[in-house]
Amino acid sequence: MSGHSQFELLKQRRFLPYFTVQAFGAFNDNVFRQAIIGLLGVMAAAGTLDPSTRGTYTQLAPAVFILPYFLFSSIAGQFAERTEKSKLIRITTAMEIAIMSVAAVAFLLQSLPLLLVCLFATGVQSTLFGPVKYSILPSVLKPEELTGGNGLVEMGTSIAVLLGMLFGGLIFAVAGEHGTQAAAVAVILLAVCGNLASRAIPTVDASAPDLKVQWNPIPESLAILRLTKKQLAVRNSVLGVSWFWFTGTVLTGNLPVYAETHLGGTPTLYVFVLAVFSIGVGVGSLLCEKLSARTVEIGLVPMGAIGMSACILHLALAPAIAAHGLDVRGFLAQPGAWRIVLDLAGIGLFSGFYVVPLFALIQSRTPKDELSRVIAGMNIQNALFIVAAAVGGVALQQWLGWSIPQLFLALAIASVLVAAWIFSIVPEFLMRFLSWLLVRTLYRLKLHGIEKHVPDEGAALLVCNHVSYMDALILSASIPRPVRFVMYYRIFNIPVMSWIFRTAKAIPIAGAKEDPAVMQRAFDAVDAALAEGELVCIFPEGALTKDGAMAPFKSGVEKILERRPVPVVPMALKNMWGSMWSRRANAKQGDLLDRMRVPQRLRAHVEVVAGAPVDGATATAESLEAQVRALRGDAA
Structure with a gap:
C-alpha cells in the first residue's frame, strides 16, 4: 500500500x-x-x-x-x-x-x-x-x-x-x-x-x-432533495459540500475588487491571487489520499473546516497594502504581502482537505441506484447556496456598506458556526478527526485487507485480538465506516472519557458475575445494532493481553451469533505489544505492571490486518481465534 x-x-x-x-x-x-x-x-x-x-x-x-x-x-x-x-x-x-x-x-x-x-x-x-x-x-x-x-x-x-x-x-x-x-x-x-x-x-x-x-421538475426536485436526507451522514456531507460552494463564491466573487482596492493591485494581481487559491485547492485535494491512508477518512473534514475558518479570519484581519497599481512583483515586495499569499494558499489547501472526503463519503454511503439522483439533489442545493452567497454579498456591501474584509470576517465566523452545527449533529465527523489525529500522531499505520474484507454496507461483527487501551481508536481510524465497540463498563464510565464513549456509541459490558444486568443489556444492544445494519467490534479475549500472547476467545461471540448470524470479519493488530497503553513484563521484578509505557521510538509501525468474512451461522469462538492467530502471525 x-x-x-x-x-x-x-x-x-x-x-x-x-x-x-x-x-x-x-x-x-x-x-x-x-x-x-x-x-x-x-x-x-x-x-x-x-x-x-x-x-x-x-x-x-x-x-x-x-x-x-x-x-x-x-x-x-x-x-x-x-x-x-x-x-x-x-x-x-x-x-x-x-x-x-x-x-x-x-x-x-x-x-x-x-x-x-x-x-x-x-x-x-x-x-x-x-x-x-x-x-x-x-x-x-x-x-x-x-x-x-x-x-x-x-x-x-x-x-x-x-x-x-x-x-x-x-x-x-x-x-x-x-x-x-x-x-x-x-x-x-x-x-x-x-x-x-x-x-x-x-x-x-x-x-x-x-x-x-x-x-415534472418541481415534485421530482423535492423528491431527490428528500433522497439526500435519508442518511444523516450523507445529508450533512451534502450540506458541507454546499457550504464549500458558498464559501468559494464569496471569496472568488470578491477577489477582483479585493486585489485592486485592498492589495493595491492591477488585474494581473487578481489573476495571481486566484492562481494561489486554485493551486492550494489542487494540492489539498491531492494530499487527501496520503493523509487518509487510502480510506474514506472523514476525520479530515473537521481539520479542513477549522483550517479554512482560521485562514479566512486571518485574511480578513490583514491590513491593506498602502500602494496602488502594483504588479505581482511589486505586491510581493510590500510588507504583509506574504501573509496574504499564505492565507489564500491555506484557504485553498484546507478546502481540499474539507471537500474531497465529503464527496467520497457521499459516494461510499449512498446506494448505487440512488447516487446520481443524490448528486443531482446536491447540485440543486449547491445552486441555492451559490445564489445566496452572491446576493447576500452584494446586499451586505451595497445596503449596509460593509467592506470586503468585513465580509470575509463574517464568512469566517459563519464557517465556524456551520461546522460546529454539522459536527454536533453528526458526532462521527468529530470523533473520526480526534481518532485520526491521535492515532496518526502516535503510530504509523499499515492496513491490509480493510477495504477488501470489511463490508461497505450492512451488518457485520468484527473480532480482534486485544493488546492495548488504544485498540479501539486504532481500529476506528482504520475502518471507513462507523464501528460500535463493546468495552468494559468501568472504562466506559470514566469521567470525561464517558462523554467520548457515549458519543461514539460504544456499548458497555460487564462480566456475568460482576453485573448480569449490564451484560444482558450489552448483548441486547449488540443485537439491535446488527439488526440496524451497523458494524460491531468485540475483543473476544475479554481482557488485555498480559504477556503479548493471545488468550482463548470466550463464548460471548457465539451467543451474539446465535441470536443474529451476521458475517464475521476476523482482524488482527500487529506490533502493538510493548507500545504506549499496553501492558509489559518487567523482567527485573518478575511481575506484570499494568501501566503506560513511553514508546522507545516515535510513531511506531503498527499493522491492522483484516481477513475474509466468515459465515456467522457456522463460526465458533475456536475457529475465529484460529483465524485471528493466523492473521497476527508471530507478532502481537
Whole structure:
C-alpha cells in the first residue's frame, strides 16, 4: 500500500478518459464565459455597447448559466440513473459541440442575445453532466481508490477552471481584432477534444435501468432533495459540500475588487491571487489520499473546516497594502504581502482537505441506484447556496456598506458556526478527526485487507485480538465506516472519557458475575445494532493481553451469533505489544505492571490486518481465534 500512487489512475483507461473529459468541460466552460466578458469589453471600447447595457449583461450571465440547475437537475439525475454512463457522457459532449458551434456564430456576429441563449444551453449541458461526473467514480474505482480519485478530479477541476479563465480572458487581448474568430475556433475545438476523449471511456452499466423518468421538475426536485436526507451522514456531507460552494463564491466573487482596492493591485494581481487559491485547492485535494491512508477518512473534514475558518479570519484581519497599481512583483515586495499569499494558499489547501472526503463519503454511503439522483439533489442545493452567497454579498456591501474584509470576517465566523452545527449533529465527523489525529500522531499505520474484507454496507461483527487501551481508536481510524465497540463498563464510565464513549456509541459490558444486568443489556444492544445494519467490534479475549500472547476467545461471540448470524470479519493488530497503553513484563521484578509505557521510538509501525468474512451461522469462538492467530502471525 505504501508504494501506491493515485497518479497511477491517470495511466488507466477506466479513469484517464473520464478525467480528461471533465477537465476539458470545466476548461471550456470558463473559456466561453470569459470570452463573453472579453467581447463585452471590446464592444464597449468600440462604442457599440453602452456601459449600462454592458453591466446588465455582466450581471445577467451568471444567473442565466445557473438557472438550468434549478430547472433540470431532477431530470438529469434520473437520466444518469437509467442510462449507461459512458453513453450519457458522449451525449453531453456531443451537445457541447452543437452548443459551441452556435456560440461560434454568435461570436462572429457579436450577437449578445444569442450568446446568452448559448450560455443557458451550456448550463443545461453542465446540469446533465453533473450527476454522472461523480456517480461514475464508485463504479470504476475500488473503494480504497475513491479518495485519491476524487482528489484528482477536484485538482483537475480547480486547475482547469483557473486555466480556462486565463485563456478566455486573454483571447481578445492576444488576438486583437481577430478575437471573435479566435474565440469561435477555440470553443469548438475544445468541445471536439472533450467528445473525442469521451469515446475512450469504457462501458459503465446503468445503476437503475428500469427507473421511470418523472418529467415534472418541481415534485421530482423535492423528491431527490428528500433522497439526500435519508442518511444523516450523507445529508450533512451534502450540506458541507454546499457550504464549500458558498464559501468559494464569496471569496472568488470578491477577489477582483479585493486585489485592486485592498492589495493595491492591477488585474494581473487578481489573476495571481486566484492562481494561489486554485493551486492550494489542487494540492489539498491531492494530499487527501496520503493523509487518509487510502480510506474514506472523514476525520479530515473537521481539520479542513477549522483550517479554512482560521485562514479566512486571518485574511480578513490583514491590513491593506498602502500602494496602488502594483504588479505581482511589486505586491510581493510590500510588507504583509506574504501573509496574504499564505492565507489564500491555506484557504485553498484546507478546502481540499474539507471537500474531497465529503464527496467520497457521499459516494461510499449512498446506494448505487440512488447516487446520481443524490448528486443531482446536491447540485440543486449547491445552486441555492451559490445564489445566496452572491446576493447576500452584494446586499451586505451595497445596503449596509460593509467592506470586503468585513465580509470575509463574517464568512469566517459563519464557517465556524456551520461546522460546529454539522459536527454536533453528526458526532462521527468529530470523533473520526480526534481518532485520526491521535492515532496518526502516535503510530504509523499499515492496513491490509480493510477495504477488501470489511463490508461497505450492512451488518457485520468484527473480532480482534486485544493488546492495548488504544485498540479501539486504532481500529476506528482504520475502518471507513462507523464501528460500535463493546468495552468494559468501568472504562466506559470514566469521567470525561464517558462523554467520548457515549458519543461514539460504544456499548458497555460487564462480566456475568460482576453485573448480569449490564451484560444482558450489552448483548441486547449488540443485537439491535446488527439488526440496524451497523458494524460491531468485540475483543473476544475479554481482557488485555498480559504477556503479548493471545488468550482463548470466550463464548460471548457465539451467543451474539446465535441470536443474529451476521458475517464475521476476523482482524488482527500487529506490533502493538510493548507500545504506549499496553501492558509489559518487567523482567527485573518478575511481575506484570499494568501501566503506560513511553514508546522507545516515535510513531511506531503498527499493522491492522483484516481477513475474509466468515459465515456467522457456522463460526465458533475456536475457529475465529484460529483465524485471528493466523492473521497476527508471530507478532502481537
